[in-house]
Amino acid sequence: MRSNVFKLYDLPLTNKKELVENSQVQLTKKLNLATHHINHFAEPIEIEKLAGHYGTPLYIIDENTLHKRVRDLRNAYARFNGHVKLAYSVKANFTPAVLTSFIKDGITFDITSLGELHFLRRCKAPPEDMIYTSVTEEFQEYYEVLQSGIRKVVVSSFSGMTNLAKAAHKLAIKPLTMIRVNPEVGVKAEICASYKNGKFGVPLKGGTIDNAAQMVKHLMDNDLLHFEGFHFHLGSQITDFSCFIHAFDKMHNFMTKMKKEFPKFTVNTFDIGGGTPVFYNESVPTPSQMADSYIPRLNRLVESHGSFDLLIESGRYLVAESSMLISKIVNTKEYDEQEIVIVDTGYHLLLDAALLKQEYPQETVSTLNPSNEQGRSANGKSIHLTGRLCDTYDVFPQSKASDLTGAKVGRYVSFYNVGAYSVVFNMPFHCQTKPAIVMKTMNGEYRLVRRGISYEQLFIDEGGSLI
Numbered sequence: 001m002r003s004n005v006f007k008l009y010d011l012p013l014t015n016k017k018e019l020v021e022n023s024q025v026q027l028t029k030k031l032n033l034a035t036h037h038i039n040h041f042a043e044p045i046e047i048e049k050l051a052g053h054y055g056t057p058l059y060i061i062d063e064n065t066l067h068k069r070v071r072d073l074r075n076a077y078a079r080f081n082g083h084v085k086l087a088y089s090v091k092a093n094f095t096p097a098v099l100t101s102f103i104k105d106g107i108t109f110d111i112t113s114l115g116e117l118h119f120l121r122r123c124k125a126p127p128e129d130m131i132y133t134s135v136t137e138e139f140q141e142y143y144e145v146l147q148s149g150i151r152k153v154v155v156s157s158f159s160g161m162t163n164l165a166k167a168a169h170k171l172a173i174k175p176l177t178m179i180r181v182n183p184e185v186g187v188k189a190e191i192c193a194s195y196k197n198g199k200f201g202v203p204l205k206g207g208t209i210d211n212a213a214q215m216v217k218h219l220m221d222n223d224l225l226h227f228e229g230f231h232f233h234l235g236s237q238i239t240d241f242s243c244f245i246h247a248f249d250k251m252h253n254f255m256t257k258m259k260k261e262f263p264k265f266t267v268n269t270f271d272i273g274g275g276t277p278v279f280y281n282e283s284v285p286t287p288s289q290m291a292d293s294y295i296p297r298l299n300r301l302v303e304s305h306g307s308f309d310l311l312i313e314s315g316r317y318l319v320a321e322s323s324m325l326i327s328k329i330v331n332t333k334e335y336d337e338q339e340i341v342i343v344d345t346g347y348h349l350l351l352d353a354a355l356l357k358q359e360y361p362q363e364t365v366s367t368l369n370p371s372n373e374q375g376r377s378a379n380g381k382s383i384h385l386t387g388r389l390c391d392t393y394d395v396f397p398q399s400k401a402s403d404l405t406g407a408k409v410g411r412y413v414s415f416y417n418v419g420a421y422s423v424v425f426n427m428p429f430h431c432q433t434k435p436a437i438v439m440k441t442m443n444g445e446y447r448l449v450r451r452g453i454s455y456e457q458l459f460i461d462e463g464g465s466l467i
């Protein structure tokens with residue numbers, strides 16, 4: 001069956017939807033999905049020592065894993081016939097120490113707000129390694145973006161493109177302008193960013209001016225903006241890759257049409273967004289398995305439309321498995337069938353556990369000092385792992401890989417693969433403070449990279465000094 005997927009690019013571009021879908025179902029069944037380890041850290045982490053020193057909850061980031069994920073993602077696209085660039089989507093985790101690690105890898109940064117730009121500038125990332133993709137697309141925003149030295153901007157609406165042109169005119173800069181398209185393909189993923197009438201990007205055709213055809217027309221021979229290429233982002237945690245194949249086919253047809261209309265039309269950069277999945281509950285395809293399923297299709301785009309730089313964006317894959325959250329069991333309750341285990345963290349630190357019912361793999365950490373422990377462990381009863389918040393959503397779904405054996409008061413519970421879309425959502429619900437973050441650096445040292453915040457600091461941040 002794998003051969004079906006790889007031969008799709010030999011088929012006519014019409015009437016192959018069914019084959020793509022059937023192939024994908026079989027692909028997912030047949031792919032030899034790697035057995036995932038609950039812990040991806042290169043070396044053991046001294047959890048008890050760190051938790052004792054910094055207190056809990058505590059995030060720990062492994063820098064080695066960050067760099068390894070960059071290498072893995074880059075290697076996955078080695079068979080693409082052209083130049084491949086990786087972009088880290090800062091929205092997944094803006095911790096300055098994480099940004100600084102990725103700057104060392106020389107990768108690009110996908111940013112979406114002036115705040116993210118500020119963080120990157122403070123970390124001394126070069127502006128030529130940034131691509132700006134905004135949802136708001138205001139004039140002043142683009143003015144500041146261009147002023148900062150960024151030259152690659154993705155526009156997502158006709159009025160956004162007009163604002164960029166105005167800023168470009170005022171600063172006498174001609175930015176490389178990409179159009180964010182919404183290919184309107186079905187995406188079978190929890191987080192889907194491409195659907196009919198969707199918020200992101202413009203459709204290829206339809207509407208009046210907010211479509212890619214109109215925007216390309218305005219960008220051809222434009223005095224203020226230089227047409228650079230296309231961007232789309234289909235969604236996050238994608239494990240069914242047929243949506244990419246559908247999107248590439250739609251882009252192929254569209255680019256053929258544009259070339260007929262505008263002989264000078266060429267695409268220099270083709271940015272296929274994020275979506276590379278990570279392990280939470282079920283095994284997922286590796287980046288190589290993902291890339292292999294559609295690289296032939298991408299190579300065909302190169303054959304038909306000429307060489308372009310392929311930009312792979314990733315937030316989740318690059319950071320998720322680099323981080324764990326350590327919490328402490330602070331209370332338990334025993335019912336006939338199950339044990340309620342209460343930890344000192346909650347969804348204020350792991351929002352996706354409540355929002356998406358994300359099953360972060362959890363594990364009880366046995367303590368070196370059993371005198372800190374109280375009570376009995378769950379005696380084979382099923383464990384309900386809950387957080388410290390007075391809120392019904394504050395219950396942690398468990399991964400198939402979770403192992404809470406021996407959970408009792410005083411022991412620690414590690415939540416793995418929490419590096420993406422968690423720290424960035426930290427919120428002070430119930431006057432909870434942001435915990436510290438420690439990074440295990442490449443030379444094996446533990447370095448405090450974010451201080452925990454005190455109740456007094458939170459009080460002041462919330463206006464306590466203004467009363």
Ligand SMILES: Cc1ncc(COP(=O)(O)O)c(C=O)c1O
Nearest residue numbers: 089233236274275313314315316
């Ligand atoms: C435009 C864009 N690119 C890339 C990403 C990163 O996606 P992921 O974290 O699934 O890699 C996102 C996430 O929302 C996005 O909006």
